[in-house]
Amino acid sequence: MRGRSAGGGAGLTSAAVRRHRLAAPRRARVRADERDGRPLLVDGREVDAVRESWLVEDRWWSERPLRRRYWEVVTTCGRNVVVFHDLREGGWFRQR
Amino acid sequence: MVVCVLIPRFQLTVAVGDREELLGSPAALAPEPGREARIGEVSLAAEAFGVRAGMPLGEALSRCPQLTLVPPDPAGVADAWERLLVRLESIGAAVAPERPGLASFAAQGLVRLHGGTLERVLAAARTALRHPARIGAGPSRFCALAAATRARARRPQIVLGDERAARDYLAPLPVALLRGRDETAALPEALARLGVETLGELAALPRSDVADRFGAPGLLARELAQGRDGSLRPREAPERLEEELELPEALSGAQLDRALGLLVDRLLARHERRGRTLRAVVLAATLVEGGTWREQVPFREALSDPTRMRLALAPRLALLPAPAERLRLAVVRFGPAASDQRSLLDEAAAERRERLREGVRQARAAAGPDAALRVLAVDPDSRVPERRAVLTPFE
Known part of the structure; x- marks a missing residue:
């Protein structure tokens, strides 16, 4: 698996399970708008439109809380991409 | 009692064919095309230069620049070996071939067939072979092999007795004899580096120490040195087509x-x-x-x-x-x-499942246990995508 997992998202700890996890986050190169955090460029592709955005907050009661701002965007090449910004540890990841 | 028939340099002799003069000079079997670049069996003259079977080609040539490489003849070796095995079987022996040039058989059932003594069985084997061979007999396969390596061309070596007799016989012999078995072939050099020169010294080592240092091959070598060995596995009667x-x-x-x-x-x-x-x-x-x-x-x-x-x-x-x-x-x-019977009931689904299982087995055999996996929904409603599903072994 390339890249590292973000925000301890899976909660599944064994090495074998990590290796076999589906839809694991992969690090992405994203340039975002400084005012509202909207992605402008994802992995070198310009963002044409933002389809949806949502916030995921989970495990806030534990020592490894998870806070992500998800963006579903369409790039200029027509690809539908889901990326998120890890609001705790920073960094952008794609997840589709 | 196990009888071992050993024909030294069998593959080299077959590959050399009519050019027998090569056996008197430094010669070795060239590596087989497409295989690892290691030489095969070597002549006595090559051994004098420190060249050994299984040595990397470059090292062999640097030790003996005048080494003649003989193209291997695997098909000829297989044919010649098959002929010799059939001859051995013609005396009633259930032969267990180990590798071309080395075969064993149990003598118990043959003694009464051939005049009541072990010596007569060995003589019958020698006559049937019609090929110079070293013959040894002992209580275990390895002991018989050791006896064969020490036997002369016309005088077999016999170790009478039980496991203890085998152990006593093997004790002064060098650990290099372990090269005669594929599983322990790599051990003699490592043992010699540690100062273990004879099989007796190996047999006396604590089992746990041998296991720690050499693992399963070491334990097998220790068992062999103690006069114990696995049973013979004779081949089934061959059918040539x-x-x-x-x-x-x-x-x-x-x-x-x-x-x-x-x-x-x-x-x-x-x-x-x-x-x-x-x-x-x-x-x-x-x-x-x-x-x-x-x-x-x-x-x-x-x-x-x-x-x-x-x-x-x-x-x-x-x-x-x-x-x-x-x-x-x-x-x-x-x-x-071959049969192509139709089943009484329509079992297409069961057949498909069985084929799928067979496909999975083959994929795993070729590419390891992760070759066939299925998606298992762990928490399908989770808002965090990577928690929803994992891959798990197919069955």
Whole structure:
């Protein structure tokens, strides 16, 4: 698996399970708008439109809380991409 | 009592053929094409230069620059070895071949057949072989092998007694004898570096120490040195079925494929097959440049379908190291009789499942346990995508 997992998202700890996890986050190169955090460029592709955005907050009661701002965007090449910004540890990841 | 028949440098002798003078000079079997660059059996003169079988080619040539490399003849070796095994079996022995040039058999059942003494059994074996061989007998396979290596060409060496006698006999012998077994062939050098020179010293080492340092091969070597060994596994009575085709010119590509197709058709048409499927075959070729090439091909399932056999065999032809002047296809093992019975009930789904299982088994055998996985929904409603599903073994 390339890249590292973000925000301890899976909660599944064994090495074998990590290796076999589906839809694991992969690090992405994203340039975002400084005012509202909207992605402008994802992995070198310009963002044409933002389809949806949502916030995921989970495990806030534990020592490894998870806070992500998800963006579903369409790039200029027509690809539908889901990326998120890890609001705790920073960094952008794609997840589709 | 186990009898061991040892023909030193058997593969080299066969490969040399009529050029027997080569055996008196430094000579070694060249590495087989497409295999690891290690030499095969070596002549006595080459051994004097410190060259040993299994040594990397570069090292062998640097130790003995005048070393003559003899092209290997695997098909010729297999044929010659088969002839000798059949001769041994002709005295009633259930022969367990270890490798070309080394075979063992149990003597118990043969003593009364051949005059009531072990010596007569050994004499019968020697007469049947019609080939110079060293013969040894002992309570275990390894002890018999050790006795054979110390026997003279016309005087067999016999170790009478039980496990203790074997241990006593083996005790002063060098650990280099362990090279005679594939599983322990790599140990003698490491043992010598640690100062363990004889089998007696190895047998006296604590079991746990040997296990720590050498693992399973070490434990086996210690067992052997203590006079214990596994039981013999005699081969089943062989059934020879083969087809050969002389190629008018050096063929390649589609023409060679057609020649293979012809061989397959001929083999399947032989009445000796009696409707049985084939589980493994040997594809062999005599090369234009000299030497032979041989490849054993086990089928994933027993076959009698010429199209599938061609599909399985054709890629092997690409491994031919040089143009061939003769192509041969021989059966190694038969499968059950071919049948295409329809089931009483329509069991298409069960058949599909069984095929899928077989496919999964084959994929795992080829690519490891992770080759076939399925998606398991762990928490399908989770808002965090990576928590929803994992991959898990197919079954």
